[in-house]
Amino acid sequence: MNNFVFNNQARVLFGKGQIANIADEIPEDSKILLIYGGGSIKLNGIYDQVIDAISEFEYHEFEGIEPNPSYEKCMKALEIIEENEIDFLLAVGGGSVVDAAKFIAAAAFFEGNDPWDILALNDEVFDAIPLGVVLTLPATGTEMNGNSVISRTEYKEKLAYTSPFVLPLFSVLDPQVIESLPKIQVGNGVVDAFVHVIEQYLTYPVDAKIQDRIAEGILLTLIEEGPKVLADQTNYDAGANIMWSSTMALNGLIGSGVPQDWTTHMIGHELTALHMVDHAQTLAIVLPGVMHVMKESKKDKIIQYAKRIWSIENNDEQKTIKEAIDRTIEFFESMGLKTRLKDYGIHVNSIDKIVDRMEARGDINIGEHKLVGIDEIRKVLDYRN
């Protein structure tokens, strides 16, 4: 096991009816900016629950955060914040809304040239407006970490940053929100959480048995419960298991003391930036190729994954690896995600463009051993052409 520091101060309120308790979690006399997306929360009753809960606070609203939230949209919130002396952000939505709120929180206190530099130049965040979350979609894990991914439309860029200052003060996870989600978002969420685990698990062994077992526990739960939720979104228990799994997948715990990869995400972000493919769909396209192309350096862990997750017992290592990849693809497809570039109308010419962009940005030689170079990125994308 590698040395690590683990600290996650976010407070999770999990379960039915927890939205009603958020007033106790927000600092007294806060002036709240309520941040949300396209208005689905007004149709499913979550908006009303939130408004009821915060009725004793002064609050303002900032709506219309889009999927893959944009820098341009986020920047518009800063004016409202200044004008109304906002000192608390309440994000009500999925990963996009929460990530937008995190960027707004940091941008409001940013003293450099342009808050975009937090993403583009890794400018450090020294402070942020405190924020709380009411999660409406289990997927990204952003509700219990300090990560945020923001796109800049004019540049077709999608970049990530991390800061402890944008860790939510609290996050409400009420699995009932799953009931009214579009089916595609349920599948996307399960696959997103699945690949978060894989990025921290499918690397090389460091004898971190407890991290491995927890990672495997999350994967097994997603595999068992994902199809149940997809079949019946009112299955509360299965939804609760998915929701807690997706939070646990990226709250720092399973990634502590182990190597991490994140190749699949980095390549995937390019597919979203260039072709607007949903984040989880990009992961479903890219991961099989990463497993295949990097199978030698990931061999030990892929075989462990094959045995413990898919019960594949085979003395032939290559066959075991192939079967593990195939089972992974099958699982993604069973959750409603297509796994080939052409399924999304992406032409093979895009591969060169993606490689060029990643090379230009210096996003090469990535992965746990820094072995994923230009050739490997090309082969990864080519694997599911």
Next chain:
Amino acid sequence: MNNFVFNNQARVLFGKGQIANIADEIPEDSKILLIYGGGSIKLNGIYDQVIDAISEFEYHEFEGIEPNPSYEKCMKALEIIEENEIDFLLAVGGGSVVDAAKFIAAAAFFEGNDPWDILALNDEVFDAIPLGVVLTLPATGTEMNGNSVISRTEYKEKLAYTSPFVLPLFSVLDPQVIESLPKIQVGNGVVDAFVHVIEQYLTYPVDAKIQDRIAEGILLTLIEEGPKVLADQTNYDAGANIMWSSTMALNGLIGSGVPQDWTTHMIGHELTALHMVDHAQTLAIVLPGVMHVMKESKKDKIIQYAKRIWSIENNDEQKTIKEAIDRTIEFFESMGLKTRLKDYGIHVNSIDKIVDRMEARGDINIGEHKLVGIDEIRKVLDYRN
């Protein structure tokens, strides 16, 4: 899954050499009271490492915390704290030292009649001196929770309390401390952590798949790595797995959203209070009886435990349960712990005394269904007579 709130703000510094980093974790200009036990830390070098790390602070020392730390001893620290205007406690030791520091931290700010009332009358703790931990023995999990167990020698009482104010600010977990531990403490620690998991896992199912899998992951890790550490205490990787497992066993995570039992601990505390049996040894004596006596209400989970932990495949439920209990006993014995009352020279007459004490204190009708009454406590103790 049941509703829950999860929040654990303790900062874990895990790995080789982390003691050297504690100065950065202690608030500037703190006046530290260093709290430790019988002086083993002066023989194994940990004391020197700690002193080196805090050399820029003003510090005082309070030594001699005994196993099953006593109220009487803890109270003596209060004078030193007042005299020297101590505003930070640094506990360097195992569960006993940390629990003592937690009680001292709360007692120093207690405004009631007698700090013992925190334990005896559940008087609420409203504030405490901040504390940090350098753990020297993986076992109790106290390094990442707000629990503390204190004994009052004159009353032969051993009682527990919980408060978020005594959660350590930080805990250093350096697995190298295991090297110099007496063998019996290694075995005790593994069994202690094992039973902590069982108390939160072997109840009745609430379809909390992710909590179950994590609990099982900890149990499997303890079973795999415990014997390795016992055989070779310089096996760093196995020690690291044991150490992180024992912290994860009782940091609130696996107990969130599920029923909990704690019958084994409550009965076990009586054996320590009356007969000075080591805490983990009491658990090794009591747990098999709890599993046997409560096997009907715990049936579903015992069978899940039998299958997933011990790979017992048997269509006969009663045989499966019996085998699961036997394998558990074997594991405890393999870690060097005896599992019968008579192994510790405890006469059968003690059973009545324990039952009477628990009845007098109102500690009856305990367990996840409150089904463990006087008769059940008697049967539990009688099972491993």
